[in-house]
Every structure is written in structure tokens, then in C-alpha cells.
Amino acid sequence: MSFQILTDSTADLPEQWLADNAVQVLGLTVQVDGMHFETVGAERLTSPVLLEKMAAGSQPTTSQINVGQFEEVFRNHAQNGEALLYIAFSSVLSGTYQSAVMARDIVIEEFPEAIIEIVDTLAASAGEGYLVMEAAEVRAAGGSLSEAKARVENLAPRLKTHFLVDDLNHLMRGGRISKASAVIGGVINIKPIISIQSDGSLGTAAKARGKKKAIAEFVRLGLNDLAESTVIVAYADDQEAAKAIKNEILKDPRVKQVLLFPLGPIIAAHVGSGTLALFTIGNKAR
CATH class of the missing domain: 3.30.1180.10 (Hypothetical Protein Tm841; Chain: A;domain 3)
Incomplete structure (x- = not known):
């Protein structure tokens, strides 16, 4: 595999597809009824459970991925010499993209040779997921990170x-x-x-x-x-x-x-x- 692909849980891609295509996901969080829930992993909050809570009157809020979470992931890939392409949730709808940019700057200062590319999709949900799937297709066909990034940047608008x-x-x-x-x-x-x-x-x-x-x-x-x-x-x-x-x-x-x-x-x-x-x-x- 020539490079790693990272996205976030707003891409709404099936877990099996993510596993089959070796795409890593970081999760935004949901706050509902005074509790915080993750949106990735075995203990994640699922949409049916959340929608049931909302039908009963709950009013959830959501939180972005923070700089520290991105920094940890970016540093791990940099230490392993792995190039990384992060396909991000819209910067207009969340501060998640900006968190990623800040984390990249921190890690690049520590690892100047690291390759960490970030694309602001200006998209959400399976629209963002669509772009992730296209990047994975480029990679599966033997394409480079720059080719996958170019494909996403061509399609996103x-x-x-x-x-x-x-x-x-x-x-x-x-x-x-x-x-x-x-x-x-x-x-x-x-x-x-x-x-x-x-x-x-x-x-x-x-x-x-x-x-x-x-x-x-x-x-x-x-x-x-x-x-x-x-x-x-x-x-x-x-x-x-x-x-x-x-x-x-x-x-x-x-x-x-x-x-x-x-x-x-x-x-x-x-x-x-x-x-x-x-x-x-x-x-x-x-």
C-alpha cells in the first residue's frame, strides 16, 4: 500500500467497507441526555439508538475531533514513514478540518519529511464518503497519493x-x-x-x-x-x-x-x- 487514507465518522461509510479498503476513521462525538458518545468503535452510538432518543424528546449536540486526536494519529504515521491522505468533513460545517491543519503543522515541525495531505471536501455524509471511495479506488489501482488527492479535488466541486x-x-x-x-x-x-x-x-x-x-x-x-x-x-x-x-x-x-x-x-x-x-x-x- 503506497499511502494511508484517513477520514472521519461524518463520511457515513459502512464499517465493512472501511475494513475491506483499509481506510482509517476518527470519530466526532455526540452529547445527548448529559452523556458523551463515540461514533466509531465497538461501543459507538448508532443512528437507530440516537433517533429513538430524539423521538422521545432528546436534543443531541455534536463535537468536532480535537487537535490532540489528530496529532496522535499523524505522529504515528510520521514515525512509521507512512504517507497519509486525510479526506475531511466540510470546514464550513465543523471545526474538524481546522483541527487537522493545526495538528499537521505540529507534527511536520517534529517530522519535516512527513507527508500529511489534507483535503477539505466541503461535503458531508455519504458525499464525503463518495470522495473517500474514489480515493481508495485510485489507490487500489496503483495510483499515488498525489493522484488520489487530485481525483478528490477534481470531483469535490x-x-x-x-x-x-x-x-x-x-x-x-x-x-x-x-x-x-x-x-x-x-x-x-x-x-x-x-x-x-x-x-x-x-x-x-x-x-x-x-x-x-x-x-x-x-x-x-x-x-x-x-x-x-x-x-x-x-x-x-x-x-x-x-x-x-x-x-x-x-x-x-x-x-x-x-x-x-x-x-x-x-x-x-x-x-x-x-x-x-x-x-x-x-x-x-x-
Whole structure:
């Protein structure tokens, strides 16, 4: 293996895939009901458990990976002479990326020859995971770290992310929308489709009344500009809806593969049960 790949738990990649592809993961943490939970490892908090707590009224918060955690991992790889590519959660949505940059500077000062590359994906959830998978594919084909990094940097601006949120109160609690918007939207059954903008911030791509119309618009937006034949659909609880969307997407002859992934606990904490997400690579930058 020519280099190591590191990502974080917001990438929402299956544990088996991570193990099979030798991708290392660091976890953000969730605080709920006065307790702190990890999102990686055997004792990790799972999304079904978290969503059940949220349905009962719990209001979780999340915390970034700190400098010390990155420093430990980076130093271990530097000591072993292993080049490292860290594919990071969006710097606009978390301080995790900045923690990694600070840790790299500390370790590089100690080990000037160390190779520690960091990519700010400006992505989240399986969109970030999509980019990790692409880097792993480059490595598996014998590509170098610089080639894998270039592949990620080429795809990241063209990664299209759309979230269909079922309950607006979670976005309101996280400061993503106003309280008035959440209340009015709930009363008149408005379903917003949230997208990640070119600068990494969240914006409303469209609104529809009722979930059926919203799903149709959600799929239309996702497939509007398609350059890669793989599409990822992620979900919080509603796997049946995700399967129905997969079947609809596969009717498009440009699509060869639709992967279904559950949303991990970090993202689920901010969007809640019933959320669906769609990740595609377009021809044009978002």
C-alpha cells in the first residue's frame, strides 16, 4: 500500500467497507441526555439508538475531533514513514478540518519529511464518503497519493448534495433555519430540499408541499446534471423510501449503480428521522 487514507465518522461509510479498503476513521462525538458518545468503535452510538432518543424528546449536540486526536494519529504515521491522505468533513460545517491543519503543522515541525495531505471536501455524509471511495479506488489501482488527492479535488466541486428533511425543527434547533420558517413549514406541510452550496454552506434548493412532490423534485434536482454513473442515496430510518428512490433513479440510463447508506449519528443528530439524502457527481461545479 503506497499511502494511508484517513477520514472521519461524518463520511457515513459502512464499517465493512472501511475494513475491506483499509481506510482509517476518527470519530466526532455526540452529547445527548448529559452523556458523551463515540461514533466509531465497538461501543459507538448508532443512528437507530440516537433517533429513538430524539423521538422521545432528546436534543443531541455534536463535537468536532480535537487537535490532540489528530496529532496522535499523524505522529504515528510520521514515525512509521507512512504517507497519509486525510479526506475531511466540510470546514464550513465543523471545526474538524481546522483541527487537522493545526495538528499537521505540529507534527511536520517534529517530522519535516512527513507527508500529511489534507483535503477539505466541503461535503458531508455519504458525499464525503463518495470522495473517500474514489480515493481508495485510485489507490487500489496503483495510483499515488498525489493522484488520489487530485481525483478528490477534481470531483469535490462537482459533488451535488441534496437533503430532503422531514422535520424542520431539527434544522431550526441547529440554527440552519429560523423558528418562524420551521413553524410555518410544519403547519402547511412544506418540505424543503437543502443543498450544499459552492462555498460549503447550506441553502434551500427547492420547496414542495407534501413528501410525494418533494421526493419527485429531490430526484429531479439530483439527476439534473450527471457525470458519474454511481449515485448514493442515504436515509435516516426510512429505508423503504430510500429503496423506492433507488428504483426510480435506476430508470435513468445514465445511472449504473445506486448505493444505499444509512445516515450516521453525527448527521442524523442535525436532520432527524425521515431525512433522505442524494449524492451525485455533475459535469459543472455546484
